[in-house]
Amino acid sequence: MKYLYYPGCSLEGTSREYDISTRSVLKALDVELTEIPDWTCCGASAAASVSALLSLALPARNIAAAEAVSDVNDILAPCSACYLNLKRAEEEARHGAEMLPRLNAVFESEGLKMTGRMRVRHLLDVLSQDIGADRIRRNVSHPLSGKRVAPYYGCQCLRPYRVFDNPEKPVSMNALIEATGAQVFPWHMGAACCGASHMNTHAAVGTSLVTAILKAARGADAIVTVCPMCHMNLEAYQDKISQNCHDNLRIPVVYLSQLLGMALGLSETDIRLDMNLSEAAVFSAGSSIVAVR
Amino acid sequence: MKDAENVQLAEALAPIRDMVKACIQCGTCSASCPNAFAMADTPRRLWRMLQAGEVQMVLKSGSFTLCSACYTCTLRCPRGLPLTDAMSALKQVVAHQDALRFASTTLFYRKFMESVRRHGRVRETEFMCLYLTAMKNPLLPFQFAPLGLKLFSRKKLDFRPPSKGGDARMDALFQKVHELENAP
Structure with missing residues (x-):
């Protein structure tokens, strides 16, 4: 299995552990990644609020850069925001006849050209559909027995494009969590919104959305995520929210790739639980991996 | 003067009005919106204002800045309208007309793009410095201090100094888009 890899800015910044653990887990599962050379920002949620064309041109530039390197047709993006931006560029170029030449005009001076053959895939899509829970289960050496894990999908890997899961009642993480030996914590917040950049621009609103999610997760041993922005929102403000609520709402938040890495028996340097802002070490205690801080 | 404005x-809102002209005011969007509780005007009301041509009312409301682009309304709209795209629009x-009030x-989005234009990729630390400087609110940085300390302790802050012009590597792309x- 081969994919072109688009890490995105967060994965080389505040969510480096997502990048490290994704590469390690996929390597352990014999998946070959080729990083898109000289990739650039997808525009995040910022470009769409500044210019419509820019919000398509920034991700499209990376699809064109991917087409230039190999005949592989799948781009793998672990970040949900990157995934959605790249996906939208893919869809708009495919369905809007005028869009593809317009986009190509933007980056032709760089010698890049997009033909539209690329398919953009989220990490969760690749793990659940291409690799599959069975293959992961066969590789599990350190089962996470007795752990209750709450799957948190967020918005952008599910909506608006229906690709690999039910956009309102997602289930694709269930089989993966069960494959690790852990139990799926039943809750209704898996597809809820974390508020995205509200935590920065409308802090009170963002805080109330995150508070509701943390309260619903009470009773789980960890929340598992597939998006750096959701991840940051869910783990970075736990102290403040606990203070506000006069209640302890602290809970380990780990990336899906870290969870799988633990079960596959990967080393701490491969999954870097020590980099999480929440107490991921508490979650891994009792299993063979103990995060060192 | 007011009329010209x-x-x-x-004119600027006409394409957005088109996006929602088939809205039947059922309110599914408002009921589905995770941020509706904080909006002075719910999504359904914004669409009605647009339909009625109440352009100043839409701008004055500003409730669309509370859209977090979760796409639930778009998914559920019985008319299949691109509601999240309308909020973005x-x-x-x-961003073009009334940047100061919002x-x-x-500024959050613009400063983000400034960092991308300089380096091709966003440098999170630089971007937050640019944003906090542009906001000119001496108290605002303190709001972010606890997070900054946490990120610092995990060695996640990037201390490359903000480059004034940077390598301006994305200038050509940004210029072409503009x-x-x-173009007429």
């Missing part, structure tokens, strides 16, 4: 605004209009949102969007 209104005409200009109506409203944010774009504001500074916390527009050219194409402003």
Whole structure:
């Protein structure tokens, strides 16, 4: 299995552990990644609020850069925001006849050209559909027995494009969590919104959305995520929210790739639980991996 | 003067009005919106204002800045309208027309793009410095201090100094986009 890899800015910044653990887990599962050379920002949620064309041109530039390197047709993006931006560029170029030449005009001076053959895939899509829970289960050496894990999908890997899961009642993480030996914590917040950049621009609103999610997760041993922005929102403000609520709402938040890495028996340097802002070490205690801080 | 302003605004909002002209006011969007509780005007009301041509009312409301682009309304709209895109389009209009009043949102996005234009990739630390400087609120940085300390302790802060001009590697792309969007 081969994919072109688009890490995105967060994965080389505040969510480096997502990048490290994704590469390690996929390597352990014999998946070959080729990083898109000289990739650039997808525009995040910022470009769409500044210019419509820019919000398509920034991700499209990376699809064109991917087409230039190999005949592989799948781009793998672990970040949900990157995934959605790249996906939208893919869809708009495919369905809007005028869009593809317009986009190509933007980056032709760089010698890049997009033909539209690329398919953009989220990490969760690749793990659940291409690799599959069975293959992961066969590789599990350190089962996470007795752990209750709450799957948190967020918005952008599910909506608006229906690709690999039910956009309102997602289930694709269930089989993966069960494959690790852990139990799926039943809750209704898996597809809820974390508020995205509200935590920065409308802090009170963002805080109330995150508070509701943390309260619903009470009773789980960890929340598992597939998006750096959701991840940051869910783990970075736990102290403040606990203070506000006069209640302890602290809970380990780990990336899906870290969870799988633990079960596959990967080393701490491969999954870097020590980099999480929440107490991921508490979650891994009792299993063979103990995060060192 | 006020009239000229209104005409200009109506022109800017016309494509967005088209996006929601088939809205039947059922309110599924408002009921589905995770941020509706904090909005002075719910999504359904914004669409009605657009339909009625109440352009100043839409801008004055500003409730669209509370859209977090979760796409639930788009998914559920019985008319299949691109409601999240309409919210984005409203944010774009504001970014051009009334940037000062919605500074916390527009500056946040603009400074993000400034960092991308310089380096091709966003440098999170630089971007937050640019944003906090542009907001000119001496108390605001303290709001972010606890997070900064946490990130610092995990060695996640990037201390490369903000480069004034940077390598400006994305200038050509940004310029071309600007050219194409402003072509007659």
